[in-house]
Amino acid sequence: MAAVHSNAQDIGDSVIAKVGDVRQTYELSQRFFFEAAHTLLREIESESSRRIHGHTYEAEVTVRGQPDPKTGMVIDLALLRAEIQVVRELLDHQFLDEVEGLGPPTLENLCVFILEKLGPEVKCLCAVSVWRRASGDRCTLSV
Numbered sequence: 001m002a003a004v005h006s007n008a009q010d011i012g013d014s015v016i017a018k019v020g021d022v023r024q025t026y027e028l029s030q031r032f033f034f035e036a037a038h039t040l041l042r043e044i045e046s047e048s049s050r051r052i053h054g055h056t057y058e059a060e061v062t063v064r065g066q067p068d069p070k071t072g073m074v075i076d077l078a079l080l081r082a083e084i085q086v087v088r089e090l091l092d093h094q095f096l097d098e099v100e101g102l103g104p105p106t107l108e109n110l111c112v113f114i115l116e117k118l119g120p121e122v123k124c125l126c127a128v129s130v131w132r133r134a135s136g137d138r139c140t141l142s143v
Contacts, residue, residue, distance in 0.1 A: 007033075007135075010061040012093065023066045023067070024066065024132070025064060025065065025066055026064070026065065026066070026067065026074050027062050027063065027065050027126065028062065028074055028075065028077065028080075029060050029061065029062045029063075029065045030061055030077065030080050030081060030084060031058060031059065031060045032058075032059055032060075032061075032084050032085075032088050033056060033057065033058050033059070034056075034057050034088050034091045034092035034093075035052060035054060035055075035056055035092060035093055036055065036057060036065050036091055036092065036093065036094050036095070036106035037052050037053060037055075037095050037096065038052040038053070038054075038055075038093075038095065038096035038097055039051065039052055039053070039097055039105075040104065040106070041104070050058060052095070055132045055134070055135075056132065056133070056134065057091070057110070057130055057131070057132060057135060058130070058132075059110070059128065059129065059130045059131075060128070060129045061080070061084060061114065061118060061122070061125060061127070061128050062125070062126050062128075062129075063075050063080065063122060063124040063125055063126060063143050064124055064126040065124040074124060075122065075124060078081065078120075080122060083118055083121045083122055084118070086117070087113075087114055087117045087118060090117065091110075091113075096110075098140070099113070101113060101116070104108040106139075107130050107131070107132075107137060107138070107139035108139050108141070109142070110139070111128045111129070111130050111139050111140070111141035112141060114128045114130070115128045115141060115143065125143065126142065126143055127140060127141065127142045127143065128140070128141045129141075
């Protein structure tokens, strides 16, 4: 954890920490959940995967950047949550096989889908993770 030095810049009621003259880069993450069903064509465990089945998915999007000098924020988290809600509504309680633009409903494709849907509005997006806690599966896409 970086210490706030005496040359820290005051921004209203907040302080942006500086080390020397270099501003710190931060990563902020927001997590969300969605319930969805799908099928998968697999070679192993193929019978159960080909049947329609559902999961509770957890996802996390991470943004990276330096705080804006006026707001002290990398991104307004209310804006990030609003953009995530738009994507969540495309996935929650859906049959993922039929979600336009997703492709085969794998963890990898879910990461790409979320990244592509958020990307135009969330410029500082640097990673998307999707996992299923019950099965211990997780995928992270870093950009």
